[in-house]
Structure formats: structure tokens, C-alpha cells
Amino acid sequence: MLIFRSAVLASLLMAVVPYAIAADFPKGPPNQKEAEAQGLKRVSVDELKQFIPGVLIAMSFKGKKHRLTFNPDGSVHRTGIGDMELTGKWNFDEPKNAYCLSFQSKHGFEHNCLAVFRATDGTNFFDYDVDNGFYAHAWHPKK
Numbered sequence: 243m244l245i246f247r248s249a250v251l252a253s254l255l256m257a258v259v260p261y262a263i264a265a266d267f268p269k270g271p272p273n274q275k276e277a278e279a280q281g282l283k284r285v286s287v288d289e290l291k292q293f294i295p296g297v298l299i300a301m302s303f304k305g306k307k308h309r310l311t312f313n314p315d316g317s318v319h320r321t322g323i324g325d326m327e328l329t330g331k332w333n334f335d336e337p338k339n340a341y342c343l344s345f346q347s348k349h350g351f352e353h354n355c356l357a358v359f360r361a362t363d364g365t366n367f368f369d370y371d372v373d374n375g376f377y378a379h380a381w382h383p384k385k
Contacts, residue, residue, distance in 0.1 A: 269380075270359075274357060282362070287341070294341060296311075297309060298310045300379045300380065306322075318343060329345075332344070340357050342354065354378070357371075358370075367382065368380050369381065
């Protein structure tokens with residue numbers, strides 16, 4: 243009986259936990275044009291400087307929760323996506339009004355600049371790739 247109760251409890255936790263984690267983040271519009279059409283406010287580089295350098299908790303477009311630690315020396319450390327821990331570089335791109343990330347991956351060196359929009363809840367933010375406008379992830383500063 244104890245084994246049965248443990249199995250039921252484990253099943254319930256496995257069913258509920260992903261929804262609880264996802265509830266931390268609103269779903270972002272699928273692309274930058276839709277974010278603009280919905281009236282979301284684009285965040286300026288000056289506003290981003292309130293959070294970066296710093297630690298952001300993020301949810302990728304694939305639903306993977308991770309942490310980005312932006313250091314004052316321009317390095318960034320990403321943890322929490324499976325066993326992958328990546329260290330790369332970050333910078334602000336003032337002309338694009340974006341922040342950029344560079345990581346070495348199995349496909350080579352990846353560099354992405356991200357436009358940031360404030361979610362309607364005022365707490366979370368949505369990132370969109372400036373090259374193609376696609377949704378990258380939602381994030382909020384670590385509390």
C-alpha cells in the first residue's frame with residue numbers, strides 16, 4: 243500500500259510541476275511583429291542596464307527553464323538546460339536597441355542579438371531575435 247501511495251504521489255508531482263514552472267512565465271507572442279501589434283512596449287538598452295549585468299531566470303520557446311548570469315566583465319554563464327552549461331560573451335548593441343549573446347555550440351559559434359519587450363504583467367520580458375523576429379524566451383530578473 244505504501245508503494246502504491248508513493249507511486250500516486252510521484253505521478254501527481256510529475257503532472258503538476260511542469261505547469262507550476264510554466265506558470266512563472268506568460269506565453270509570449272510568436273514573433274516581434276505580433277508583440278508590437280499587441281502593444282507591448284520595447285525595452286531600451288538603458289532600461290536593460292537595470293538587469294544586465296545580473297541574473298535572469300528564463301524559459302525558452304521550447305519550455306526549458308534556465309538561468310543566465312551576466313557578469314560585468316562581459317561573460318555570461320547559462321545553466322539549467324539539461325546537462326548543458328555554457329559560458330559565452332554578452333554585450334549591448336545600441337544601434338539595434340538589443341542585447342547580444344555569443345556561445346560556442348556543436349554547430350560552431352552562435353551570435354544572437356535580442357530585442358526585449360515588457361510583458362503586460364510588468365514583471366516578465368520577452369526576447370525576439372533581431373535578425374528574424376522570432377520569439378526566443380521569456381525572462382525575469384532573479385528575485
